[in-house]
Amino acid sequence: MAVPLHRSVHLGWLGRSGPLIDADQQSKHSEGQPGLFQAALSGLCPRCGKPTLFEAPASVAITCEACGLDFTKLERGARLAGLVTILIAALLIGAAIGVDIAINPPFWLQALFWGPFTIAATIGTLRFYKTALLYRQYDIQIEQKAQGE
């Protein structure tokens, strides 16, 4: 009993689901599964773990090239992706204004910094958001299959 609980606490920081509530469920299919952060960073397929999830930096592929898993059946983030992007933009504008007021750097330095930083932050957040969503969908699908749905 103590071992799965320890495991789930270890995995729980990724915030996939309440670690104390479904400790048993977590330990069942997280065998060798990478953490969500790693999955988002490398774009790992939820079924085979190969880096096939993204066909473009922030665009989910149609199917997994390695195992053929249909990502279109899982991905539900397309509609909200715009909203997430707007949210990131708002946060970045706030941060840019804050930096401008605090240290007042020259314009060329700001342009040099905020350009790449904005692109990286947007792509990174969208990747993480889409991966989290897709893995959640995959978990639900696995559960439904296990229940013989």
Ligand SMILES: [Zn+2]
């Ligand atoms: Zn795969």
